[in-house]
Amino acid sequence: MATAAELENMLKRREYSAGFVTDIESETVPPGLSEDVIRAISAKKGEPEWLLEFRLKAYRRWLKMESPSWAHLDYPPIDYQAISYYSTPKSMADGPKSLDEVDPKLLETYNKLGIPLEEQKMLAGVAMDVVFDSVSVATTFKEKLAEAGVIFCPISEAVQEYPELVRKYLGTVVPFGDNFFASLNTAVFTDGSFVYVPKGVTCPMELSTYFRINERNTGQFERTLIICEEGASVSYLEGCTAPQRDENQLHAAVVELVALDDAKIKYSTVQNWYPGDEDGKGGIYNFVTKRGDCRGKRSHISWTQVETGSAITWKYPSCLLRGDDSRGEFYSVALTNGRQQADTGTKMMHLGKNTRSTIVSKGISAGRSDQSYRGLVRMTEGATGARNYTQCDSLLIGDQCGAHTFPYTEVRTPSGQLEHEATTSRIGEEQLYYLMSRGLSEEDAVSMIVNGFCRDVFKELPMEFAVEAGKLLQVSLEGAVG
Amino acid sequence: MLEINNLRASIQEESILKGLDLSIPAGEVHAIMGPNGAGKSTLGHVLAGREGYEASEGSITLDGRDLSAMDTAERAAAGLFLGFQYPVEIPGVSNIQFLRAAYNAQRKARGEDELDAMAFLKHVRQFLDTVGMGKDMLHRGLNEGFSGGEKKRNEILQMLVLQPRMIVLDETDSGLDIDALKTVAGGINAMRSPERAILLITHYQRLLDYVKPDRVHVLAQGRIVRSGGPELAQELEAKGYAGIENAA
Incomplete structure (x- = not known):
């Protein structure tokens, strides 16, 4: 049976199986950020003038902003001039016309990650967009989606093919001056996914994007925009990995979701960026702005996230509940180990009448990691009849980790209702003993307790990925025992 | 089957077991x-090998195998089952998921094939009536x-599913x-066998x-006194325990 110290030891370092580097020739813009760099990125992508102006406006605003310091995170200042803002595999310079033209080394990379791109081998019913460093390398099942009227493509392609749609919605949920990292993203974003589901259409399959950072000293600044028109619905999943490198790499993404009347968007994330080594060396700095706009009546946006990676996580997927009777949900599992730090949570902004929100956050801290839940529930004067339910549970493994909860509430409507439940527990010797007395090994017992703790969130994930998420946690806890 | 010789154990430096001897042959209930x-x-x-409950002296063998060399999970795979006085709650883990993981972990440790979900469900269902x-x-x-009663019946279900040799x-x-007592007793009687x-x-x-036990032992002050x-x-x-203790 494990004492706290032994458990600690057992979890000390898990193997990071996605930590390999792909040896591929790439074209990378020299490190540094300036208007010239932004113009160069924009020119490389052949962007229209309005988009360049949008980027420059954000950049000029960003120059006047300060990196936020309110989060419960500790990291040295980031040198934004040491980062390269654009990297593309050389063979991609002219862009592949189809999967057959994709560099075999890239395909091999994704095979190693367990993401085969050959369509016949793909998970049935899941269309996938793959972003390698700064560019999208493949989108599958495009034709089948087009038949249903669904657009699913790299955002750089959407800028070319559907400029009016992109222009109409880009930056309307996360404005160019929203926050330090969102402004940086707006200035330099390179690629990401674009989804458009027209009125009344239920997207016929799960959509999925895999993000991979490969190049050294490169930041990844992807931009995702998902629009569901009246009565439309879509389920979207993103997965993330990066090689094991000694230096920290920056990831600053922006995701915008727009749901019109009766539309439903389900957005799931399985994030496994490289977390750094045992002493906190290396790993991804993950500063992400994700926001969903329930713009229409009875619209529904649901965020589900399973976060096991990154050295630093700063992330608060939020919902603007503007439409009357709209619903926002946030289901989160965050596992931190080693020296990882995470400050994550959500914001639910109730603006419309009878809006409802649900927050279920499960934090697991192990090793010497530190984790905070930070959540804001705001009900404005107009949000009569608004309701929120928040459940926030922390599980501690060992005695050198930390868990903190920072709930904020602002209720300006007398008819608003709030419920908040919070628990903190430790994996107990008694629980482990009980499971082991039935024949389970210690690591299987820990994994079973952790998976049980996360069940309320896993059941929100699309079926295929719930299994994947369970395995990911198991691997995260397992690798360290042997 | 189970042989305990001169067992001594201290919990947090307090001497609890002080030279306990016990021998239980296969086929008997003690x-x-x-x-x-x-x-x-x-x-x-x-017996189950809980942390902090190590024997300081003496020996415990199951089928001639020294238990002190095994951890808790290995003892379970060797056929030892401990029904808990206070079974622990594991939130979010379904009973069936737990039972199957435990059953297959034991089979795997013994070099036997694991049962798939359907076959296992069939295996479990045959015992549901017994434990009500x-x-x-x-x-x-x-x-x-x-x-409380459901927890105890669930212990009995686990015992029936896992089919241990030493209970x-x-x-x-x-x-x-x-009523619950009769149900639990029914489960225990169902396990009586010459191999167990x-x-x-x-x-x-x-x-x-x-x-009905074959033998009854009185444990007092860390030893079998009668x-x-x-x-x-x-x-x-x-007569109560007082008389027995005094007699010892």
Whole structure:
């Protein structure tokens, strides 16, 4: 049976199986950020003038902003001039016309990650967009989606093919001056996914994007925009990995979701960026702005996230509940180990009448990691009849980790209702003993307790990925025992 | 089957077991009775290999194999089962998921094939009636929100599913009403077999009305102070433990 110290030891370092580097020739813009760099990125992508102006406006605003310091995170200042803002595999310079033209080394990379791109081998019913460093390398099942009227493509392609749609919605949920990292993203974003589901259409399959950072000293600044028109619905999943490198790499993404009347968007994330080594060396700095706009009546946006990676996580997927009777949900599992730090949570902004929100956050801290839940529930004067339910549970493994909860509430409507439940527990010797007395090994017992703790969130994930998420946690806890 | 010789164990530096000898042959049911604080539950935990309950002296062998060299999970795979006095709740883990993981972990450790979900469900279902549990109980969280009686019946279900060779039940009868007691006894009797041995740790004689023991032992102050047939339990019920302890 494990004492706290032994458990600690057992979890000390898990193997990071996605930590390999792909040896591929790439074209990378020299490190540094300036208007010239932004113009160069924009020119490389052949962007229209309005988009360049949008980027420059954000950049000029960003120059006047300060990196936020309110989060419960500790990291040295980031040198934004040491980062390269654009990297593309050389063979991609002219862009592949189809999967057959994709560099075999890239395909091999994704095979190693367990993401085969050959369509016949793909998970049935899941269309996938793959972003390698700064560019999208493949989108599958495009034709089948087009038949249903669904657009699913790299955002750089959407800028070319559907400029009016992109222009109409880009930056309307996360404005160019929203926050330090969102402004940086707006200035330099390179690629990401674009989804458009027209009125009344239920997207016929799960959509999925895999993000991979490969190049050294490169930041990844992807931009995702998902629009569901009246009565439309879509389920979207993103997965993330990066090689094991000694230096920290920056990831600053922006995701915008727009749901019109009766539309439903389900957005799931399985994030496994490289977390750094045992002493906190290396790993991804993950500063992400994700926001969903329930713009229409009875619209529904649901965020589900399973976060096991990154050295630093700063992330608060939020919902603007503007439409009357709209619903926002946030289901989160965050596992931190080693020296990882995470400050994550959500914001639910109730603006419309009878809006409802649900927050279920499960934090697991192990090793010497530190984790905070930070959540804001705001009900404005107009949000009569608004309701929120928040459940926030922390599980501690060992005695050198930390868990903190920072709930904020602002209720300006007398008819608003709030419920908040919070628990903190430790994996107990008694629980482990009980499971082991039935024949389970210690690591299987820990994994079973952790998976049980996360069940309320896993059941929100699309079926295929719930299994994947369970395995990911198991691997995260397992690798360290042997 | 189970041989305990001169077992001594201290918990947090307090000497609890002070030279305990016990031998249980295959095919027999033995009962250990004794007053509170005699070391009954400690014996169960020492047998199961709980952390902090290591023997400081003496030996325990199961089928001739030294248990002290095995951890808790290995003892389970070797055929030892401890029914808990206070079963623990594991939220979010369904009963069936837990049972299958435990069953397959034991089979794997013994080099046997694991059962798939369908075959395992079939295996479990045959025992539900014995313990008076519905299928819905299989899909609830492990002991999560179970009443005291449900927890005890769930221990018996685990025993039936895992089919252990050496069964130790720690106060499985405590806190049960008469119907639940009969159900639990039915489960225990179903496990009686020439290949198996059962050790009932109990405070009262009541369970023994339904599960007839071959031998009864009295544990007091860390040692077996008297052994006898089923009639010893009757005597204890009539005279209480005080007389026995004094006699020892």
